[in-house]
Amino acid sequence: MNIVWRDKLLAFGVHFIATAVLAAIAAALIFLVWYPHPFELMVRGLELFTLVVGCDLALGPLLSFVVFNRSKTWRALAIDYTVIGIVQIAGMVYGVYTVAESRPVYVAFTVDRYEVVAARDLKETELAAAAPAYRSIPLGGPRYVGVRVPEKERDQELMDELAGNPPFARPKWYVDVASLLPDILERAKTIEELEHKHPDAKAGTEEALADVKVPRDRLRWVPISTRAGFWTAFIDTADGLPVAWLNFDPY
Numbered sequence: 482m483n484i485v486w487r488d489k490l491l492a493f494g495v496h497f498i499a500t501a502v503l504a505a506i507a508a509a510l511i512f513l514v515w516y517p518h519p520f521e522l523m524v525r526g527l528e529l530f531t532l533v534v535g536c537d538l539a540l541g542p543l544l545s546f547v548v549f550n551r552s553k554t555w556r557a558l559a560i561d562y563t564v565i566g567i568v569q570i571a572g573m574v575y576g577v578y579t580v581a582e583s584r585p586v587y588v589a590f591t592v593d594r595y596e597v598v599a600a601r602d603l604k605e606t607e608l609a610a611a612a613p614a615y616r617s618i619p620l621g622g623p624r625y626v627g628v629r630v631p632e633k634e635r636d637q638e639l640m641d642e643l644a645g646n647p648p649f650a651r652p653k654w655y656v657d658v659a660s661l662l663p664d665i666l667e668r669a670k671t672i673e674e675l676e677h678k679h680p681d682a683k684a685g686t687e688e689a690l691a692d693v694k695v696p697r698d699r700l701r702w703v704p705i706s707t708r709a710g711f712w713t714a715f716i717d718t719a720d721g722l723p724v725a726w727l728n729f730d731p732y
Contacts, residue, residue: 490546496545500538507534507573512527524583524597530580545565548561549561582600582601585623586603586624587652588705591627591648593703595703597623598649607646612652628656631654658721668703672686690715695719701715704730711730
């Protein structure tokens with residue numbers, strides 16, 4: 482049996498284009514909605530997406546290249562491509578679901594830093610106990626909140642955190658981040674302090690702040706924590722919200 486490589490390459494190319502279109506749609510959802518810059522880097526959303534697309538390419542176009550043969554009947558080809566399509570779509574759906582579960586949904590200020598809260602960090606029981614504004618997981622990009630633990634619950638909070646249920650993953654303690662502005666400003670440090678403590682961060686700081694419109698004397702910084710490690714968030718002291726980011730562990 483002669484193998485017509487041109488036909489196989491054509492089948493691969495057509496399937497590759499179709500897969501690329503699906504990947505582009507997924508990328509728009511992931512990077513424009515779920516992981517706005519720089520969260521695709523901060524919480525490794527780009528790595529997850531690359532893995533999803535890589536698997537989809539292996540499950541789709543490469544299988545097309547292997548199975549396509551003009552000598553097969555149309556019925557046989559239809560069966561082959563139905564199976565490939567089911568496997569590929571299942572792989573894409575599972576991959577996007579995994580990315581969705583890891584997406585940042587809240588950025589919560591607690592004690593002395595911001596914490597990135599992923600969708601998978603929030604339990605149904607915790608959501609049910611929250612105020613109406615925080616009772617559901619955001620479908621869009623991450624929302625900024627503050628964490629305020631009532632004085633009477635501080636001992637229990639410590640026990641819960643030791644048990645693996647940290648305050649930033651408990652929406653019942655979420656408050657509007659503006660209400661914690663005094664706490665944020667008390668903990669925030671000047672850029673000069675960062676550069677004095679970490680001279681190697683100066684070049685990155687200048688680059689991160691190059692396009693920031695806020696006057697430098699209004700800027701401070703606080704750490705921001707993720708499962709992947711620490712970054713530095715530069716905040717506007719007018720509202721306590723980040724205006725720039727630096728991939729640098731300030732600790």
